[in-house]
Amino acid sequence: MKLPYLLLSAFLLILGQNLYAEFTLIDDAGVEHTFGKPVTRIVSLMPHGTELMFEVGAGDLIVGAVKYSDYPEAAKKIPRIGGYSGLNIEAIAALQPDVVLSWPDGNTTRELHRLQQLGFKLFASDPVTYEEIADNLRKFGKMTGLESQGNQVADSFMQEVTHLRDTYSHQTPVSVFYQVWHEPLMTQNGQTFISKAIELCGGNNIYAELDIRAPQISKESVLIANPDAIVASGMGESRPEWLDGWRDYPKLNAVQSGSLFHIHPEFFQRPTSRFLVGTRQLCEKLEASRRSSSAASQ
Secondary structure (H helix, E strand, O other): OHHHHHHHHEEEEEHHHOOOOOEEEEEEOOOOOEEEOOOOEEOOOOOOHHHHHHHHHOOHEEEEEEEOOOOHHHHHHHOOOOEEEEEHOOOOOHHHHEEEEEEOOOOOOHHHHHHHHHHOOOEOOOOOHHHHHHHHHHHHHOOOOOOHHHHHHHHHHHHHHHHHHHHHHOOOEEEEEEEEEEEEEEEOOOOOOOHHHHOOOEEEOOOHHHHHHOOOOOOOHHHHHOOOEEEEEEOOOOOOOOHHHHOOOOOOOHOOOOOEEOOOOOOOOOOOOHHHHHHHHHHHHHHHHHHHHHHHHH
C-alpha cells in the first residue's frame, strides 16, 4: 500500500516543479532577473507601474504604491509608501515585497541603492516606445503568473498602435513643440514616449535632437523654430493658461492656424494602454492643423 502513496507523492512533487519552473526576465535597465515562481507581493514606485499591473490582472498583488497611483479606482486603496518627494524605506521593508517596480528616471538613485542594500529585487520599468510599453505588459504578466492575459493586453495595444501608425505617420509632416512647463520653459527630446507619439502622428518634434530628456529651452528658440503646432498637457484636468500665452506672438505658425492644443495629462503622461487615448487625440489635432495650414495656403 505504500508504493502507490510514494508514486503519488513523487508525481505531485514533479507537478509542483513544473508549475513553478524558474524563469528570467530582463528589465528596462538591462538587468536580468531570475524568478523561482510568480511573485505575489509587489511594491510599485511609479504610477505607470501600478496601472500596468492592473492591466494584466495583477493589481491585487500590489501591497504598496506611491502617492499618484490613482488608476484604476482600486489603486487608490493601496497603502502609500511615499511619492515624488521621497520614499518611506521603512514602510517598504515592512511590506516584504517579492519585487519592487522601480523607475530609474523618477526615483532617486540613493533610495534605490538603499533598497538594493536591504536585499530587495528591483525591476526597472521605463518604457519610451510603444513596443516597450507592450513588452512591459508581457513581462508583468509573466512575472505574476498571468502570462496569457499580459500577452492578450499587449497584442491588443499593438494592434491599435499599428492602426494609428498606418493612418497618420505618412501624412504631411507637422513641426511640433511639446511644452512640459512654462517657468522654466521645458520640453522633451526624441527619447521619450511623448515624442514617439508625435512621430507616430506624422509630426516632427522640433527638439528631438537635444541630449537631455526634459531640457530647459528659451522662448526665443521656440520663436525661431516657428512650429506648426504647440501641444501641452500641464498638471491638472483644465487647459493650462500658459499655453494660450503664445497668442502674444501672432506671427507663429501655430497661432495663425489655431494649433495650440491641450491633451489631458491622464492620457498623455503615463506609458500605459491609456496613452493610446492621448495618442489618438494628438493625431486628430495634428490632422486638424494640417487642414488649417492647407486652407490658409490656398
